[in-house]
Amino acid sequence: MKHATIAIIGAGSVGSTTAYALLLSDVGGEVILVDIDEERCKGEVLDLSDALPFCDASKVRTGTPRDASKADIIVITAGTPQVPDQPRTALVEQNAKIINTIIDGLKPINPNAIIIVVSNPVDIMTMCAQKRSGLPRQQVFGSGTFLDSQRLRGSIARIIGFAEQSIHAYILGEHGNSQFPAWSCAHAGGIPLTQFKQLTPEVLERVAQETREKAFEIIRCKHATFYGIAACVANICEAIIFDQKRILPLSTYVETFDVALSMPVVLGERGIEQQLELELSRCEKNRLAESAEKLRDVKKECPNL
Numbered sequence: 123m124k125h126a127t128i129a130i131i132g133a134g135s136v137g138s139t140t141a142y143a144l145l146l147s148d149v150g151g152e153v154i155l156v157d158i159d160e161e162r163c164k165g166e167v168l169d170l171s172d173a174l175p176f177c178d179a180s181k182v183r184t185g186t187p188r189d190a191s192k193a194d195i196i197v198i199t200a201g202t203p204q205v206p207d208q209p210r211t212a213l214v215e216q217n218a219k220i221i222n223t224i225i226d227g228l229k230p231i232n233p234n235a236i237i238i239v240v241s242n243p244v245d246i247m248t249m250c251a252q253k254r255s256g257l258p259r260q261q262v263f264g265s266g267t268f269l270d271s272q273r274l275r276g277s278i279a280r281i282i283g284f285a286e287q288s289i290h291a292y293i294l295g296e297h298g299n300s301q302f303p304a305w306s307c308a309h310a311g312g313i314p315l316t317q318f319k320q321l322t323p324e325v326l327e328r329v330a331q332e333t334r335e336k337a338f339e340i341i342r343c344k345h346a347t348f349y350g351i352a353a354c355v356a357n358i359c360e361a362i363i364f365d366q367k368r369i370l371p372l373s374t375y376v377e378t379f380d381v382a383l384s385m386p387v388v389l390g391e392r393g394i395e396q397q398l399e400l401e402l403s404r405c406e407k408n409r410l411a412e413s414a415e416k417l418r419d420v421k422k423e424c425p426n427l
């Protein structure tokens with residue numbers, strides 16, 4: 123996918139930082155920012171354009187929903203953000219309305235577009251966008267637990283002293299309170315993480331809890347999180363544009379659970395090309411089923427899903 127056009131809908135903290143991460147990651151092409159707050163959007167684009175001399179042939183501009191509908195990749199970051207100590211699921215009703223309005227405004231959508239949903243609760247918003255857009259499910263997915271998994275890998279790397287890139291570990295299920303790490307499949311250099319003497323069951327439990335709660339801590343301190351998620355979304359776009367077939371934990375509709383949640387998937391230029399089935403322990407299988415059940419309950423609160 124050469125000279126891809128990436129439209130970002132919602133030029134708030136997450137959207138504008140994602141645009142910045144995309145410009146700096148030199149994926150090329152054009153970035154279009156769309157927001158109902160036109161002044162804010164204009165200001166973000168003017169500010170971002172000052173970074174262009176340091177980027178590789180990228181363009182950035184404001185646009186309309188019509189412009190966004192023709193893009194190769196459409197990133198949805200519009201929505202009400204969390205307030206301190208609020209679970210992501212509390213945003214379901216108001217953000218579902220926003221997602222549905224946005225998708226309606228995009229129609230007719232480029233039939234080959236890939237839609238990446240970031241707005242929370244991301245698993246439910248992914249299902250809203252899939253249903254409303256009518257695009258094939260493999261083309262509409264959420265950032266899911268990619269960020270949580272990166273947080274997990276970072277913590278483990280610091281404890282055992284290996285590079286983060288050499289830690290293979292996933293957070294599965296909801297991007298929210300029912301998420302869990304799949305320790306039984308986690309390894310570094312082929313050695314199961316559970317065999318490292320520093321990683322006692324107590325340490326693993328603490329790491330899982332800190333991962334789950336990190337967003338809350340950031341929101342308590344500065345009222346928003348955006349750098350980490352922006353880097354994740356830029357990385358997802360790169361995997362699509364360069365057809366990298368990377369394995370990432372993203373939120374996708376899983377037939378057996380009748381809900382979208384995070385599983386490792388293979389990502390390429392056509393979107394999600396394969397869902398991978400991990401060999402989970404009995405306890406992890408139960409936790410995945412519980413996470414899916416919780417999401418199905420939240421889904422019931424969402425009209426038209």
Ligand SMILES: NC(=O)c1ccc[n+]([C@@H]2O[C@H](COP(=O)([O-])OP(=O)(O)OC[C@H]3O[C@@H](n4cnc5c(N)ncnc54)[C@H](O)[C@@H]3O)[C@@H](O)[C@H]2O)c1
Binds near residue numbers: 137200220241
């Ligand atoms: N998935 C993740 O890991 C993750 C991480 C951080 C934040 N988020 C979520 O991302 C969303 C945005 O967070 P933020 O901090 O950028 O919020 P923000 O308030 O800074 O920005 C939201 C923007 O959306 C715009 N908007 C609202 N309705 C719109 C519409 N119909 N069309 C176009 N634009 C519209 C607003 O004008 C605003 O500029 C929230 O739902 C938040 O919870 C997700």
